[in-house]
Amino acid sequence: MKPILLLPFCLLLFANCEKTNSEAAAPSVPTDYDQMQIKQYIESQANILNPERGFYTHLGFSASKNETLSASDIQKYREEGISLVFSIYYLKEFRDKPYI
Numbered sequence: 001m002k003p004i005l006l007l008p009f010c011l012l013l014f015a016n017c018e019k020t021n022s023e024a025a026a027p028s029v030p031t032d033y034d035q036m037q038i039k040q041y042i043e044s045q046a047n048i049l050n051p052e053r054g055f056y057t058h059l060g061f062s063a064s065k066n067e068t069l070s071a072s073d074i075q076k077y078r079e080e081g082i083s084l085v086f087s088i089y090y091l092k093e094f095r096d097k098p099y100i
Contacts, residue, residue, distance in 0.1 A: 054083030
């Protein structure tokens, strides 16, 4: 007898559930075309270096050797087609000191 009473209750429960509207959660798209701007790009045959996916070089610097990375170094890598410089600064001399 209990399963028979439970079935109408479940049907009423599921019938009253609100359906989610996926369109309501989507961001609104402007429909006023007068406010939109058109951007046209000109085709180029130039080689463009992609800083996110280009060739890279690895450099390691030590505080004891007083090494630095200069603007001329960056320019040299750029001319070689390298768009990323992976730099590591080793601070072993300051490991046991409270300051750098």
